Amino acid sequence: MKPRIAIDAMGGDEGVRVMLGGAAEARHRHERFTFLLVGDEKQIKQGLDNHPNLRAASEILHTEEVVKGEDKPSQALRKSKNSSMGLAIQAVKSGDCSAAVSAGNTGALMAMAKLALRTMPGIDRPALAALLPTLEETDMVMLDLGANTECDARNLVQFAIMGAVYSQIIFGFEKPRTGLLNIGTEESKGTEAIRDAAAALRAATHLPMQFKGFIEADKISRGDVDVVVTDGFSGNIALKALEGTARFVTDLLKRSFQSSLRSKIGFLISRPATELLKHHLDPNNHNGAVFLGLNGVVVKSHGSASIKGVANAVEVAARLVEDNITQRIGDVLKDFDTSAIASNGVASNGSGEFPK
Amino acid sequence: MKPRIAIDAMGGDEGVRVMLGGAAEARHRHERFTFLLVGDEKQIKQGLDNHPNLRAASEILHTEEVVKGEDKPSQALRKSKNSSMGLAIQAVKSGDCSAAVSAGNTGALMAMAKLALRTMPGIDRPALAALLPTLEETDMVMLDLGANTECDARNLVQFAIMGAVYSQIIFGFEKPRTGLLNIGTEESKGTEAIRDAAAALRAATHLPMQFKGFIEADKISRGDVDVVVTDGFSGNIALKALEGTARFVTDLLKRSFQSSLRSKIGFLISRPATELLKHHLDPNNHNGAVFLGLNGVVVKSHGSASIKGVANAVEVAARLVEDNITQRIGDVLKDFDTSAIASNGVASNGSGEFPK
Structure with a gap:
């Protein structure tokens, strides 16, 4: 199946320039990709x-309606049929495209994708x-990052399965090391939902993961596990704390380097080192948040992603399509019925805001 | 009231050497401090x-029993009467001392302090x-960091009041800017408990704080607010994510500086800059986690704190005693009855592990 990707050309801080640039770079890397570019035709x-190379591989679907950054999910849903974001998702639903990529409003994208594509069989709630x-060579996967404010044990187990399959596909690990985010490592720690989820994952023997128990938030960046599973509230808090602190420390470093002439000179000399740091932390190298658990692949690119960042998000989308993520998650669930796991019926209280 | 501080001399990674060194440094800074040093007399x-200067201001209370790092709170409670930690807290309870400082096991300290000192009137649960x-000159206060896994709106409002009074005392702000940790800034975001707490704080007009609404985790380190209020689960996740990421980025930086001879030379030259960064992030400059809401002052020093770190924790304890924190919180609660605020009766599921 050759990936044909629907691109919401209007989303993100810079819209068309970056989205088309990213698609063109992805197409440059992979000749087999084709595109449906959705947005203002002109x-x-x-x-x-x-980008003649991209033009040769693309169709355009014209629309003038755009989902705005400040649109609430409820407002955005009214734009499901006519906005560039909505039409990109509809193209996945109709089967015209195999995946959609947008850098627009995350809450809107989540709401539209969920409504149009529906949750896949065996999964109660999709996750971001x-x-x-x-510190290691490969990135790690963290989910949920804000799609579900409150989660029960069954949700967490399903997230663990989806995250593990995602990690398998993207990094090729056979059994990704998977941990549940908690405030301590002992079995007695945390909420009932987390403890019940851990018990279920510990008891399961043939899941595509090594279950590593609980992981604390200070270990996330160490690379001790490949997948960190959490509810959307804690996941969003952890993700934003990570991003904010990385920025905080680099800001402090910048300020320190400017504190004296000697430090300024040192900075110029050690530039390759700070560039290396910058490269490692650059969100564009880790771009593409995926909605897992839907009947179709939808990838959210950072609102401020560069052309390279968008190209990476497109690559992630194509990879998930070519490796049939939905079917692979479904196959795991065939052998492992999660419906017996405690569900305490907590309600979702709206979605978190994923950092732009 | 001259502060007489009970020191658990046996707690922390290095025990007596660092605890006594810290007390001696605090005494050196403040001649009026006196001490009860609890632990192995020899x-x-x-x-x-x-430390002849400290000796002149101290009594020794001998005991051989020690709470271990790996003791569970339930095990530790059996050591309430005879351990160095337990006796330090008992000295506060009996009125012999005005505050206790320990660098030992946090869960044990919390459990013992709560049992011996009891929660103060008007407060349902103490918080850490x-x-x-x-990025600004002054530190910020964050609570709860693990004492209460789940919290209702009333708990959060009480934490906000305690945090604001704490910030007033330590930094002298008249009305500390106070925010509730959430996954977005709109009123509709987050759990019911957080939204109800925000509504109650927004409606209150004469609290000793400027209520700033919701704050996201990536803004914690920016210094936009003076107090961040959260339940113990999210607070623990956020705190550990902050600490872990700060370490992660500085580790990456170190590695980058070692990546080439040029970078190594640059590092040597820019050393004052990286030392400045190190100083700013050094936990010893921000040492002393406080249990707020008890009938008495108990301060937890980091397990790995230096002599300076312990001295800072002792100073924090003395400051809270001299400024009568318990009474000041009580005064606020006299004018603001929190018992009308929604309490959905969530139960505490044991305490989180505060980072050593």
């Missing part, structure tokens, strides 16, 4: 003038999964 | 040989509050 055509840098 | 006497570095 702007897209202009943009394609710089992202890749994060670690 | 070791303490030996240690005091290096710590100081964290920001």
Whole structure:
């Protein structure tokens, strides 16, 4: 199945320029990719003038309606049929495209994708999964990052399965090391939902993961596990704390380097080192948050992603399509019935805001 | 009231040497402090040989029993009467001392302190509050950091009041800017408990704080607010994510500086800059997590704190005693009855592990 990717050309801080640039770079890396570019035809055509290679592999679907950054999910849902974001998702639903990529409003994208594509069989709730840098060579997967404010044990077990299959596909691990985010490592720690989820994962023997028990938030970046599973509230808190602190420390470092002439000179000399750091932390190298658990692949690119970042998000989308993530998650669930796991019926209280 | 501080001389990674060193440094800074040093008399006497100034201001309370790092709170409680930690807390209970400082097992300290000192009138649950570095001059206060896994709206409002009074005392702000940790800033975000707490704080007009609504985890280190309020689960996740990421980024930086001869030279030259960064992030400059809401002052020093770190924890304890924190919190609660605020009766599921 050759990936044909629907691109919401209007989403993100810079819209057409970056989205088309990213698609063109992905196409440059993978000749077999084709695209449906959704948005303002005039702007897209202009943009394609710089990318003949992409033009040759793309169709344009014109629309003038755009989901705004400040639109609430309920407002955005009214734009399901006509906005660039909505039409990109509809193209996945109809089977015209195999995946959609958008850098637009996350809450809106989640709501639209869930409504149009529906949750896949065996999964109660979709989750938002992202890749994060670690001290090791490969990134780790963390989910949920804000799709579900409150989760029961069954949700967490399903997230663990989806995250493990995602990690298998993206990094090729046979049995990704998987941990549940908690405030301590002993069995007695945390909420009932987390403890019940841990008990179920510990008891399961043929899941595609090594279950490593609980992991604390200070260990996330160390690369001790490949998948960190959590509810959307804690996941969003952890993710934003990670991002905020990385920025905080680099800001402090910058300020320190400017504190004296000697430090400024040292900075210039050690530039390769700080560039290496910058490269490692650059979100564009880890771009593409995925909605797992839907009947279709939808990838959220960071709102401020660069062309390279968008290209990476497109690659992630294509990879998930080519490796049949939905079917592979379904296959695991065939052998492992999660419906017996405690569900305490907590309600979702709206979705978190994924960092742009 | 001259602060007389009970020191658990046996707690922490290095025990007597660091605890006595820290007390001696605090005494050196403040001649009026006196101490009750609790632990093995022989070791303490030996240690005091290096600190004649501290010896002149101290009594020794001998005991051989020690709470271990791996003791569970339930095991530790059996040591309430005879361990160095337990006796330090008992000295506060009896009125012999005005505060206790320990660098031992946090869960044990919390359990013992709660049992011996009891929660103060008007407060349903005590909370663990710590100081964290920001981009600004002053630190910020975050609570709860693990004393209560699940919290209702009333708990959160009480934490906000305690955190604000703590910030007033330590930093002298008249109305500390106070925010509730959440996954977005809109009123609709987060759990019911958080939204109800926000509504109650927004409606209250004469609390000793400026209520700033919701704050996201990536803003914690920016210094936009003076107090961040959260349940113990999210607070523990956020705190550990902050600490872990700060370490992660500095580890990456170290590695980058070692990546080439040029970078190594740059590092040597820019050393003052990296030392400045190290100083700013050094937990010893922000040492002393406080249990707020008890009938008495109990301060937890980091297990790996240096002499300076312990001295800072002792200073925090003395400051809270001299400024009558318990009474000041009580005064606020006299004018603001929190018993009307929604309490959905969630149960505490044991305490989180505060990072050593």
